[in-house]
Structure formats: C-alpha cells, structure tokens
Amino acid sequence: MKIEDxxxxxxxxxxxxxxxxxxxxxxxxxxxxxRVQQATSKDVSRKITQAVDAFHHxxxxxxxxxxxxxxxxGEELRSHKDALGHLVTLENxxxxxxxxxxxxEMIDICDFAVGLSRQLYGLTITSERPGHHMxxxxxxxxxxxxxxxxxxxxxxxxxxxxxxxxxxDSVLWKPSDKTPMTALACQHLFERAAAKFGDAPDHxxxxxxCGRKIAQAMIDDPRMPLISATGSxxxxxxxxxxxxxxxxxxxxxxxxxxxxxxxxxxxxxxAIRGTVFGAVGTCGQRCTSTRRLIVQGSIxxxxxxxxxxxxxxxxxxxxxxxxxxxxxxxxxxAFKGMEAALEKAKEAGGVIWGGGRxxxxxxxxxFYVQPAIVEMSGQVDIVREETFAPILYVxxxxxxxxxxxxxxxxxxxxxSSIFTNDVREAEKFTSTAGSDCGxxxxxxxxxxxxxxxxxxxxxxxxxxxESGSDSWKAYMRRSTSTVNYSNQLPLAQGIxxxxx
Ligand code: NAD
Numbered sequence: 001m002k003i004e005d006x007x008x009x010x011x012x013x014x015x016x017x018x019x020x021x022x023x024x025x026x027x028x029x030x031x032x033x034x035r036v037q038q039a040t041s042k043d044v045s046r047k048i049t050q051a052v053d054a055f056h057h058x059x060x061x062x063x064x065x066x067x068x069x070x071x072x073x074g075e076e077l078r079s080h081k082d083a084l085g086h087l088v089t090l091e092n093x094x095x096x097x098x099x100x101x102x103x104x105e106m107i108d109i110c111d112f113a114v115g116l117s118r119q120l121y122g123l124t125i126t127s128e129r130p131g132h133h134m135x136x137x138x139x140x141x142x143x144x145x146x147x148x149x150x151x152x153x154x155x156x157x158x159x160x161x162x163x164x165x166x167x168x169d170s171v172l173w174k175p176s177d178k179t180p181m182t183a184l185a186c187q188h189l190f191e192r193a194a195a196k197f198g199d200a201p202d203h204x205x206x207x208x209x210c211g212r213k214i215a216q217a218m219i220d221d222p223r224m225p226l227i228s229a230t231g232s233x234x235x236x237x238x239x240x241x242x243x244x245x246x247x248x249x250x251x252x253x254x255x256x257x258x259x260x261x262x263x264x265x266x267x268x269x270x271a272i273r274g275t276v277f278g279a280v281g282t283c284g285q286r287c288t289s290t291r292r293l294i295v296q297g298s299i300x301x302x303x304x305x306x307x308x309x310x311x312x313x314x315x316x317x318x319x320x321x322x323x324x325x326x327x328x329x330x331x332x333x334a335f336k337g338m339e340a341a342l343e344k345a346k347e348a349g350g351v352i353w354g355g356g357r358x359x360x361x362x363x364x365x366x367f368y369v370q371p372a373i374v375e376m377s378g379q380v381d382i383v384r385e386e387t388f389a390p391i392l393y394v395x396x397x398x399x400x401x402x403x404x405x406x407x408x409x410x411x412x413x414x415x416s417s418i419f420t421n422d423v424r425e426a427e428k429f430t431s432t433a434g435s436d437c438g439x440x441x442x443x444x445x446x447x448x449x450x451x452x453x454x455x456x457x458x459x460x461x462x463x464x465x466e467s468g469s470d471s472w473k474a475y476m477r478r479s480t481s482t483v484n485y486s487n488q489l490p491l492a493q494g495i496x497x498x499x500x
Contacts, residue, residue, distance in 0.1 A: 001083070001086040001090075003017060003033050003034065003087075003090065005083075006083050006086050006087050006090070009080065009082070009083035010080055010083045010084065010087070010185050010188060010189070011080075011188070011192065012184075012185070012188055016184060016188070017033070017034035017035070017036070017181055017184070018034065018035055019035060019036070019037050020035050020036045020037030020038060020209075021035065021037070021038065022035065022036045022037070022038050022177060022180060022209060023035055024036060024091065024178075024179075024180060024181055025365075026090050026091060026093070027092065027093035027327075027328045027329065027330050027331060027366060027367070028089075028090065028093055028318060028319065028320075028327070028328060028363070028366055029363050029365060029366045030363070030364075030365020030366055031365075033090060033091065033181070034181050036180040036181060036184065036209050037209065038177075038209050038210050038211075038214070039208035039209060039210045039214055040210075040214065041214055041217050043208060044208055044210070044214060044215075044217040044218055045217060045221075047172055047203070047206050047208055048143065048172065048217075048218065048221050048223050048224060049223075050202070050203035050206065051143035051170040051171075051172045051203060051206060051223075051224075052142070052143055052170075052223050053201070053202075053203065054143075054170040054201040054202065054203045054204045055140065055142055055143050055168075055169060055170040057201035058140070058165075058168055058169070058170060058200070058201055058204055059139070059140035059168040059169075061168070063117045063118070063120055063166055063167075063168065064117050064118050066117055066165055066166050066168060067113065067114045067115075067116070067117025067118065067166050068114075068197060069165060069193060069194065069197045069200055070110050070113045070114050070117065070162050070165050070166055071110065071114045072193035072194075072196050072197055073110055073162070073165075073189065073190055073193040074106075074107050074110030074111060074114070074162075075193070076189040076190075076192050076193045077103060077106050077107045077110065077158075077189060078107055080189060081100060081103045081104065081107070082100070083185075084099075084103045084154065084182070084185055084186075084189070085099040085100035085101075085102070085103045086099065087099075087181060087182050087185055088102055088103065088153060088154060088182055089319050089320060089327075091153065091178075091179050091181050091182050092150060092151070092153050092178075092179055092182070092330070093283070093319055093327045093328045093329070093330060094151075094282050094283075094285075094319060094327060095282075095319045095324065095325070095327055096319060096320050098281070098282055098319075099319075102152060102153075102154055102155045103154065105155045105158070105451060106154060106155055106158035106162075108450075108451045109155075109158050109159050109162045109163070109451045109467060109468075110158065110162050112162070112451055112452065112467075112468060113162035113163050113165070113166045114166070116163070116166055116472055117166040120138050120166075120167065120472065120476070121138075122135060122136030122137055122138050122478070123135065123136045124136075125480075127482060128492060129482075129484075129490045129491075129492060130486060130488070130490065131484060131485055131486025131487075131488060131490075132482055132483065132484050132485070132486070132490075133482070133483045133485065134480065134481070134482045134483075135480070135481055135483075136478055136479070136480055136481075137478070137479045137480075137481055138167075138473070138476045138477075138478055139168070139476060139477050139478075139479060140167055140168025140169050140476060140477075141167065141168075141169055141225050141226055141475055141476050141477050142169060142170075142223070142224070142225040142226070143169065143170045143171070143172055143223065143224055143225070144160065144161075144164045144169045144170070144171050144172070144224070144225075144226045144227075144228060144475060145172050145173075145174070145218045145219070145224045145226070145227040145228070145229075146160045146161065146164075146171055146172070146173045146174065146227075146228050146229075147174045147215065147227065147228070147229040147230065147231060147235075147239075148173070148174070148175050148176060148183075148230050148231075149176055149230050149231040149232075149287075150176035150178040150179045150330055151282065151285045151286060151287070151330075151388075152230070152286075152287075153175065153176060153179035153182040153183065154182050154183075154185075154186055156230045156253075156466075157173055157175070157183070157186055158186075159451070159455070159466045159467045160228045160251075160466060160475075161173070161190075161205060163466075163467075163471065163472050163475055164475045165204070165205075166472075167472055167475040167476045168476070169226075169475055170201075170203065170204050170205070170206075171204070171205050171206070172206050172207075172208065172218060172224070173187075173205070173206065173207045173208070174207070174208050174209075174210060174215050174218065175207060175209060176231075177209065177210070177211055178330060178331070180209040183207050183209065184207070184209075186207075187205060187206075187207045190205045191205075212235075212238075216242075219239050219242050219243060220242055220246065222246050222248070224248065225248060225249060225477075226248065226249045226250070226251065226474070226475065227239065227243055227248060227249075227250050227251075228250070228251040228253070228464070228466065228474075229250060229251070229252055229253070229254075230253040230254075230287075231253075231254065232254060232255050232386075232388075233254040233255040233386070233411075233412070233460045233461075233462075235254070236252045236254040236460075236462050240252060240462075249474070250462075250464065251456075251462075251464035251465070251466060251474055252461075252462025252463060252464040253287070253455075253456055253457075253461070253462060253464050253466060254412075254457075254460060254461050254462040255287065255386040255412055255414070255460065255461065256287045256288055256289075256291075256386060256412050256413075256414030256415055256457060256461055257291050257292065257384065257385070257386045257410045257411070257412040257414070258278070258288055258289065258290055258291055258292070258412075258414055258415040258416060258417075258437070258446035258447075259290070259291070259292035259293065259294055259406070259407045259410075259416055259417075259446070260274065260275055260278065260290050260292075260293050260294070260416075260417050260418070260419065260445060260446060261294045261295075261397075261403045261404075261407060261416075261417070261418040261419070261420075261429070262275075262293065262294070262295045262296065262299065262303060262418075262419045263296055263400070263403075263418065263419065263420035263421075263422060263425055264296045264298050264299050265420050265421040265422045265425075266299075266419035266420050266421060266443075267419065267421065267443070268299070268302075268303060268306070268419075270419060270443060271303070271419035272303075272306055272307060272310055274417070274419065274443075274444060274445035275290060275293060275307060275392070275445065276307070276310050276311070276314070277445055277447070277448070278290030278417075278445035278446045278447045279291070279293075279371065279390060279392040280311070280314055280325065280326050280371040280390045281325075281326075281447060282327075282447075283326050283327055283328065283329055283369070283371075283389070283390055284371065284388070284389045284390030284391065285329070285330065285334075285388055285389070286447045287414060287415075288414060288415040288439070288446050288447035288448070288449065289390070289446070289447055290392060290445060290446045290447065291386065291387070291391065291392065291393065292379075292383060292392070292393050292394075292395065292406075292407075292410075293307075293392055293393070293394045293395070294395050294396075294397050294403050294406050294407060295394065295395070295396060295397070296396075296397055296398075296403070297396050297397065297398055300396050304373070304375070304394060307373065307394075308353055308373060311353070311354060311371060311373060314326055314371065316358055316359065316368050316369070316370060316371075317359065317368070326368075326371060326390065327368075328363070328366045328367050328368050329367040329368070329369060329389060330367075331367065332367055334367065334388060334389055335357065335367040335369065335389075337387055337388065337389060338355070338369060338372075338387060338389035338390075338391060341382055341385070341387040341389070341391055342355050342372060342374070342391065344381075344382040345374045345376065345380075345382050345383070345391075345393070348376070348380040348381070348382060349376070349377055349380075350374040350375065350376045350382075350393070351374065351375040352372055352373075352374050353372065353373040353374070353375075354370040354371055354372040354373060355369065355370060355371075355372030355374075355391070356369065356370055357369055358370050369389065369390065371390035371391075371392070372390065372391045372392065373392050373394060374391060374392065374393050374394065375394050376393050376394065376395050377395075378395070379393075379395060379406055379409055379410070383395075383410075384409070384410045384411060386412060400425055400428070404428075404429070404433075404434060404435070407435060408435065408436045411459055411460040412457065412459055412460045412461050413436050413437045413438060413457045413458030413459035413460070413461050414437055414438055414439065414456075414457030414461040415437055415438070415439040415441070415446040415447065415449070415457065416429075416435040416437040416439065416440050416441070416446060417440070417441035417442065417443075417444060417445055417446050418435075418441075418442055418443075419442075419443055420442070420443070426442045426443075429442065430442065436458060436459070437457055437458060437461075438454075438455070438456045438457035438458055438461065438465070439453075439455075439457065449467075450468075451467045451468050452467075452468040452469070453467070453468050453469055454466070454467060454468055454469035454470070454471045455467040455468070455471075
C-alpha cells in the first residue's frame with residue numbers, strides 16, 4: 001500500500017500528510033513519506049486550556065455513555081485496521097503482521113474499556129461509628145498527558161486513552177516525533193467516532209507533535225494532574241522530578257532489560273522459539289524484547305548451538321514481505337548504538353555471533369542488521385544497559401538461585417521468564433523470592449503481553465501500570481465519604497469532645 005492509498009483508506013484528505021515542517025522518513029528505505037505540522041509552546045498552552053474545558057464537560061457524562069464513545073472508536077479501528085496497520089509498518093518499520101497486531105491490541109483495549117465503563121467500582125466500608133456509612137467514590141481526574149515512544153506508535157496511546165476516556169478524562173497526546181503520522185491517523189479515527197457519538201465535547205482528544213523542549217510546557221503545567229510517559233529511562237529521569245515538583249502524578253513505562261532463564265528440565269523446542277521471537281522480533285525494539293539469556297551449564301552448549309542455527313535462518317528484509325521476520329532498525333542512531341554496544345561487549349570479553357549491517361546495497365538509507373548473540377562470562381556493565389537493538393547476551397549458570405540473582409541483577413525490572421518443567425522452579429520464579437519484574441512468565445517468552453493484565457515494571461522501568469486489571473484507578477481520583485444518618489455525633493477512635 002502506498003501512502004496515498006493508506007491516506008485514502010483512512011478517509012484523510014489528500015494534504016493530511018503534506019503540511020508542516022517535520023519531515024517523516026520511512027525506516028524501510030529512508031524515503032520521505034510525509035510532512036507534519038509541529039506545535040509551538042503557545043499551542044501547548046492553548047491545548048491544555050481546551051483539554052480542561054473538555055474535561056469539565058466530559059466528567060458529567062455517565063461512565064457507560066462514555067464507554068459508548070470508546071466502543072465507536074473500536075469500530076473505527078476495526079474498519080481501518082488494514083490501513084492503519086500498513087501505516088504503522090511504513091512509518092515504524094515493524095513487520096506488517098506486527099503492525100496489524102498493534103492495531104488489534106487497540107481494538108482489544110477498546111473492548112476492555114467499554115466493559116470497564118460499567119465497572120468503575122468503589123468499596124463500601126463498615127464504619128466503627130453507629131449510624132454511619134462509609135464508602136469510596138471514584139471520580140474523573142482531569143486532563144491526562146500521554147507521551148509515547150516510537151516503537152509502539154499507536155497502541156500506547158490507546159492503552160492510555162481508551163481507559164482515560166471511560167474514566168471521564170480528556171487526553172493530550174505527545175507522540176514520538178519519529179512516528180507522528182500514525183498519531184494523526186489515530187486522532188482522525190477518534191474524530192470520526194466522536195462525530196458518530198454526537199455530543200462529545202470538542203478537544204476531548206488532542207495531539208501535539210513536538211520535540212522534548214516544547215513538551216516541557218505540558219510537563220510543568222499544574223492543570224495536567226497525570227502524565228503517562230512511555231520511553232527510555234533517560235526520559236523518565238528528566239521528566240519525573242519536574243512533575244513531582246508540582247505534585248503531579250506519573251505513570252512511567254520506561255526501559256527494560258528482560259531475561260529468559262532456561263533450566264535443564266525445559267522443553268528446549270519451546271525455549272528456542274520463545275527466545276528467538278523475544279530477541280529478534282520487532283528487530284529487538286520492544287520494551288519487552290529478550291536481551292539476556294541465562295542457560296544452565298549442562299544444556300548450555302547444545303542450546304546455544306541450536307540457537308545459532310535458528311538465527312542463521314532468520315530472513316531479514318522489507319517488513320512488508322511475508323517471508324521476512326526481521327525488519328529495519330528505526331534509524332542510523334539506533335544502528336550506531338548497536339555497533340557501540342557490541343564494541344563494548346567485545347572489549348569486556350564477549351564472543352560475538354552476527355551483528356553486522358546487511359542489505360545496505362539494496363537500502364543505502366535503511367538500517368538492517370543481522371541479530372547478534374553475544375556469549376559473556378559475566379553480567380558486565382554493557383549487559384546491564386538496555387540497547388534498543390537485537391543483541392542477545394548469553395550467560396551460563398550453575399544453580400537456580402544463581403540464575404535468579406543474575407536475572408534480578410540489573411537496574412531495570414520490566415519482563416522476565418523461565419522455561420522449566422520443574423514445578424518448584426516455576427513457582428519459586430513467580431514468588432516473592434523470584435523475579436523482581438512487573439512481568440514474570442513461565443514457558444512463554446518475555447514479549448507479547450496481553451491487554452487484560454496490568455502492564456509495567458519495577459526499578460528503573462518506572463513502577464507504572466497501564467492497560468488491564470485495575471490500572472484504571474491511576475486515571476481517577478478517590479474520595480472516601482462518611483455519611484452520618486443518626487442524630488448523634490460520635491467521634492472516631494472513641495474521642496470525647498463535648499461542647500457546651
Ligand atoms: P525516548 O525516551 O527517546 O522517547 C520517548 C518519548 O519521550 C518521545 O515522545 C520523546 O519525544 C519523549 N521525550 C524524550 N525525552 C523527553 C523529555 N526530556 N521531555 C519530554 N519528552 C521527552 O524513547 P524511544 O526511543 O522513542 O523508545 C524506546 C524506549 O522506550 C526504550 O527504552 C523502551 O524500552 C521504552 N519503552 C518502554 C515501554 C514500557 O511500557 N515500559 C514501552 C515502549 C517503549
């Protein structure tokens with residue numbers, strides 16, 4: 001699909017991707033695919049005012065009715081899945097299957113949020129005072145700022161906004177400046193849904209395409225009670241103290257450094273498939289990509305030789321081609337990051353298999369690489385860093401406790417998994433004394449989370465939770481109400497305070 005066809009299928013006007021000064025290039029071949037208008041600081045301030053106005057209207061709409069808007073958004077996504085999936089692949093470079101899968105994830109979270117719109121439950125609590133009722137109320141919070149990364153250019157917006165809309169909040173989205181066209185497409189689909197809905201307030205959903213400097217205006221504005229930010233740990237480190245300074249809330253979804261442990265009892269066929277998908281899928285550019293492999297010594301040689309064999313057969317190429325399993329890196333900076341990491345690993349004694357640039361004759365402006373396996377004798381500094389590229393560091397362990405210590409011995413805490421058929425190991429891994437990550441899987445890889453669970457991680461991953469389970473609570477404010485229906489005024493904790 002060409003960009004003109006995608007734009008037409010989405011119902012966008014012919015100039016939608018041809019206005020403004022931000023030039024967008026496809027990572028597939030470096031060709032220019034669009035020009036997008038960027039917001040100024042003044043625009044940001046105006047948009048926040050509009051988001052506040054929209055919130056004041058929207059919070060009064062009953063939650064199940066708010067769910068109807070999200071249902072209509074889900075319908076728009078269903079009807080335009082193919083076009084939006086193609087646009088994701090064109091702008092971000094992930095495989096078409098993954099682009100379509102990302103849109104499916106948006107549809108799934110809309111379905112989830114529609115059900116949630118009738119389940120924003122609070123507790124009733126027994127009061128210690130006679131003649132009193134106590135309960136929790138969940139109220140809409142305010143305008144929610146969403147910052148998203150290039151690697152999930154549309155799903156992250158939907159995880160946040162589908163939930164925020166049913167919770168009664170307005171949303172102001174700053175997408176990655178590497179993927180603004182998919183953001184424009186999402187905003188357009190939202191507007192179509194809002195037109196069908198009828199009486200949604202203007203500016204309930206807005207986007208601002210801008211760099212980090214302009215985004216500061218949103219980060220620092222006290223009218224934005226919650227900023228949900230997805231991206232690198234460096235980004236989280238820069239914005240979190242500023243938001244904390246004004247007592248704003250954050251949901252931080254930051255970098256990961258995810259590991260798989262392969263135990264001697266594991267089904268090795270499953271473990272190979274889980275490892276390969278986790279490590280090379282999306283060209284190693286998922287927050288949950290497998291970056292470390294911890295293999296028990298007795299199966300190490302066999303497992304690594306099978307893994308190298310599997311890697312040798314992986315087709316790298318244009319992500320629109322059916323047979324391809326690994327597409328390009330997002331840009332040259334990402335490629336240089338991969339090169340530098342491999343150099344450091346080599347200096348630290350790592351033995352490298354693969355890793356070079358490929359297809360540069362065919363795509364001189366695209367950055368395709370052969371995924372790398374690096375055997376390390378220990379968890380040195382470079383292994384403890386997240387490099388956003390398909391590098392898999394492999395380490396050996398003797399006993400299970402050592403494997404858990406290696407798995408937990410990094411600053412990040414997003415996703416983890418173990419392949420084992422030993423029930424004790426599996427249960428220990430998911431127990432208090434096991435993995436310290438937000439995601440701890442058994443006999444599946446580290447990537448490919450479902451929307452039904454709360455998504456996020458610990459330590460430098462930021463501690464935020466998005467998507468399913470009770471993550472919605474972060475998008476609302478809670479009040480506890482005690483109602484006295486008696487004609488006495490007993491005080492809590494038995495305190496006597498008689499006046500007159
Ligand atoms: P990035 O940190 O470079 O950018 C992410 C977003 O933050 C972009 O919109 C960017 O413009 C913005 N940004 C960066 N610095 C900022 C600042 N100082 N002020 C305001 N905005 C700022 O990340 P990226 O390269 O786009 O994405 C890859 C990173 O995202 C990886 O570290 C990956 O692990 C992480 N990620 C995490 C999750 C998760 O759920 N934990 C999901 C996807 C990606």
